[in-house]
Amino acid sequence: MAETEYLSHTGETDVKRSTEDIRQDITKEEQNLSQTVEQIGERIKEKLDWRAYVKDSPYWALGAAAGLGYFASKVFIPRTTPIERIVGSIEKVRDSLGGLLAGAVRPGLIKVTLLGIATKAAAGWIKNVTPTAGTSGGAGPRPQTGRDSTVNRRIDT
Numbered sequence: 001m002a003e004t005e006y007l008s009h010t011g012e013t014d015v016k017r018s019t020e021d022i023r024q025d026i027t028k029e030e031q032n033l034s035q036t037v038e039q040i041g042e043r044i045k046e047k048l049d050w051r052a053y054v055k056d057s058p059y060w061a062l063g064a065a066a067g068l069g070y071f072a073s074k075v076f077i078p079r080t081t082p083i084e085r086i087v088g089s090i091e092k093v094r095d096s097l098g099g100l101l102a103g104a105v106r107p108g109l110i111k112v113t114l115l116g117i118a119t120k121a122a123a124g125w126i127k128n129v130t131p132t133a134g135t136s137g138g139a140g141p142r143p144q145t146g147r148d149s150t151v152n153r154r155i156d157t
Contacts, residue, residue, distance in 0.1 A: 046052065054061040080088070 050061075
């Protein structure tokens with residue numbers, strides 16, 4: 001359409017006018033193009049704004065954050081072998097018993113342990129040797145006949 005217009009006019013002013021029209025059209029298209037690019041940039045910013053997504057659907061955002069955290073923990077934390085886990089457990093127990101193990105080296109703890117065993121053995125022996133009320137015929141405890149006793153030996157025997 002523009003070509004037919006230019007072909008019908010052969011004057012110099014028409015040629016100048018047509019170049020001016022072309023320049024104005026180019027300027028308008030540049031402005032339209034820059035506005036379109038700005039609109040596309042704003043849309044991209046809106047789509048990449050995570051705050052809007054959290055505002056619109058907070059539960060999905062929370063689930064996505066939890067999933068990403070779980071995934072990151074599995075990827076970045078080194079895995080331990082079973083032997084390392086066993087050795088780690090043993091070291092934890094040893095560290096928690098540190099005070100007891102340090103005391104076990106002292107000879108006082110060994111003496112106290114042996115004294116406790118000897119006391120228990122002596123108590124068992126005394127219990128077995130001493131007659132109980134059931135084996136002495138039900139007579140009960142005997143009266144004291146010693147020096148400080150109030151019972152006279154000559155009268156009782």
